[in-house]
Every structure is written in C-alpha cells, then in structure tokens.
Amino acid sequence: MSENDPIRVYVTHTFQESDDYLRVFEFLESMERFFYLNCSKPENMPGDGGLEAIKDELISQIKECEAVIVLASQYMEQNDLTRYQMDVADANRKPMIAIRPFGGMVESPPDLVERVAEHIEWNEREMVDSLKRQARYEDTARWETIEFTLD
Numbered sequence: 373m374s375e376n377d378p379i380r381v382y383v384t385h386t387f388q389e390s391d392d393y394l395r396v397f398e399f400l401e402s403m404e405r406f407f408y409l410n411c412s413k414p415e416n417m418p419g420d421g422g423l424e425a426i427k428d429e430l431i432s433q434i435k436e437c438e439a440v441i442v443l444a445s446q447y448m449e450q451n452d453l454t455r456y457q458m459d460v461a462d463a464n465r466k467p468m469i470a471i472r473p474f475g476g477m478v479e480s481p482p483d484l485v486e487r488v489a490e491h492i493e494w495n496e497r498e499m500v501d502s503l504k505r506q507a508r509y510e511d512t513a514r515w516e517t518i519e520f521t522l523d
Contacts, residue, residue, distance in 0.1 A: 377407075380507070382433060444484055
C-alpha cells in the first residue's frame with residue numbers, strides 16, 4: 373500500500389454524511405503514511421429511478437472497493453439499507469469490518485457482529501490495521517512502545 377496504490381475503502385451510508393461516516397475519515401486521515409481512496413459517494417443519490425436506481429448506485433460503489441466498513445450505529449438506525457449494502461459486499465466477496473457505536477454506550481447488534489470479518493473500536497490504529505488485514509492480507513502485528521522516564 374502506497375500513495376500510488378491506496379486501499380479502496382467503502383463506508384456504509386444512506387446517501388448522507390452522518391457524524392459517524394465523517395468520523396471514519398477523520399480517524400483514517402490522522403494516520404501517517406496510510407493511503408486510501410474513498411469509494412463511498414453519499415452525494416450520488418439518484419434523482420430518479422426509485423429504489424432500483426438506489427440499489428444500482430450502491431452496487432457500483434461497493435464493487436470498486438477492497439473492504440467495507442459497516443457503521444454499527446447506521447445498522448441500528450437504517451437496518452434495511454445497511455443490510456442491503458452488506459448483502460452486496462457478501463455477493464462481491466468484499467470483506468466487512470464493523471465499527472462499534474461511537475461513545476461505547478450501546479453494544480453492536482449480535483447479528484451484525486456475526487456477519488463481519490472484524491468488529492473493532494473507534495481507534496485509528498485498529499481501523500488501519502483491520503483495513504490492511506482485510507483488504508490486502510497484510511500482517512499488521514505491531515508492538516506498543518512505552519517509554520519510561522526516570523525521575
């Protein structure tokens with residue numbers, strides 16, 4: 373993964389940029405030397421064609437990605453549309469990563485957790501490592517470095 377070969381990421385959406393949707397990209401942007409391309413395009417809401425046009429647009433967005441991030445909060449609020457996006461990801465063999473509801477006050481639904489490859493916290497390192505594992509099969513074993521000062 374480099375600037376010339378970014379990981380193509382799709383984040384579930386309902387054709388609007390929710391707080392959690394925007395937060396994913398804030399977290400990803402905070403990581404140095406991590407390059408990604410956002411394949412989700414909430415601004416591309418079809419003007420006509422109804423539900424079929426919406427489904428076709430979601431399919432085309434998901435087909436472009438290497439991994440799908442599923443927002444647990446969206447899954448709980450817009451279950452049908454989020455499950456549809458997950459079905460499309462499954463049909464196109466796109467690995468899915470679920471991010472717990474922000475704030476830790478509510479747990480992710482068990483049926484969501486069962487469907488995804490990884491279920492992670494809101495943590496930029498965890499997000500990046502998960503994307504590398506699922507999209508590129510990269511081993512991301514890292515060691516935490518703790519520095520002690522002697523007083």
